[in-house]
Amino acid sequence: MYQPDFPPVPFRLGLYPVVDSVAWIERLLAVGVKTIQLRIKDKQDDEVEADIIAAVALGRRYDARLFINDYWRLAIKHQAYGVHLGQEDLESTELELIRAAGLRLGVSTHDNMEIDVALAARPSYIALGHVFPTQTKQMPSAPQGLEQLASHIERLADYPTVAIGGISLERAPAVLATGVGSIAVVSAITQADDWEAATAQLLQLAGVGDE
Numbered sequence: 001m002y003q004p005d006f007p008p009v010p011f012r013l014g015l016y017p018v019v020d021s022v023a024w025i026e027r028l029l030a031v032g033v034k035t036i037q038l039r040i041k042d043k044q045d046d047e048v049e050a051d052i053i054a055a056v057a058l059g060r061r062y063d064a065r066l067f068i069n070d071y072w073r074l075a076i077k078h079q080a081y082g083v084h085l086g087q088e089d090l091e092s093t094e095l096e097l098i099r100a101a102g103l104r105l106g107v108s109t110h111d112n113m114e115i116d117v118a119l120a121a122r123p124s125y126i127a128l129g130h131v132f133p134t135q136t137k138q139m140p141s142a143p144q145g146l147e148q149l150a151s152h153i154e155r156l157a158d159y160p161t162v163a164i165g166g167i168s169l170e171r172a173p174a175v176l177a178t179g180v181g182s183i184a185v186v187s188a189i190t191q192a193d194d195w196e197a198a199t200a201q202l203l204q205l206a207g208v209g210d211e
């Protein structure tokens, strides 16, 4: 049963772009995206704080679910909708501070053992990756593929889930057919010839998420 130790999220988070700038956040919220992540890598807190403040303000203005990757202290300080953390981050994060501040928590997983670890933290959602090969991030593991994804979805039953990794417009229907509640994408939008058309088509397929 879905009984997270953090505020719940809708079962279906729908299309979930993961982007590295406030400019992308603004563009995508303006065309109707309702779940989004700011993922800026390898900067000091003081270098990203202004971006996090701006992203949170946009999330509020567009009534969207804005997750902050990695910078959980700043996400708490500026009251983002949620935080996304990797497995290694879990060890160095004071989860009780995220919980006490009322932020949602998403956790990455890449196999059944990592799902065990994630479930023990009782997050708001569980991300499952990487489904297909990806150029966006160097991955230490092999792609899981659709069959493994489907098996994780079956295992997780009513837990909100997000698939990530190599999800293109062409592959999205097969990913969604596994029953996953959300598809997180980077390059399918940010590297598209026409990002607006790609976003509209992905929104058509995955939806904006449940209320």
Ligand SMILES: Cc1ncc(COP(=O)(O)OP(=O)(O)O)c(N)n1
Binding pocket: 016, 018, 037, 039, 069, 070, 084, 085, 086, 087, 089, 106, 107, 108, 127, 128, 129, 137, 162, 164, 184
């Ligand atoms: C929705 C979603 N799923 C997985 C990830 C990967 O997060 P993480 O393991 O913390 O790796 P980095 O993104 O920090 O490189 C994600 N960001 N979003």
Ligand SMILES: Cc1nc(C(=O)O)sc1CCOP(=O)(O)O
Binding pocket: 018, 108, 109, 128, 129, 130, 131, 133, 134, 135, 136, 137, 164, 165, 166, 167, 184, 185, 186, 187, 188
């Ligand atoms: C940031 C990230 N995390 C992954 C994971 O499996 O945890 S895959 C990934 C990159 C996803 O980018 P694209 O949509 O361009 O393949």
Ligand SMILES: [Mg+2]
Binding pocket: 069, 070, 084, 085, 086, 089
């Ligand atoms: Mg991270």
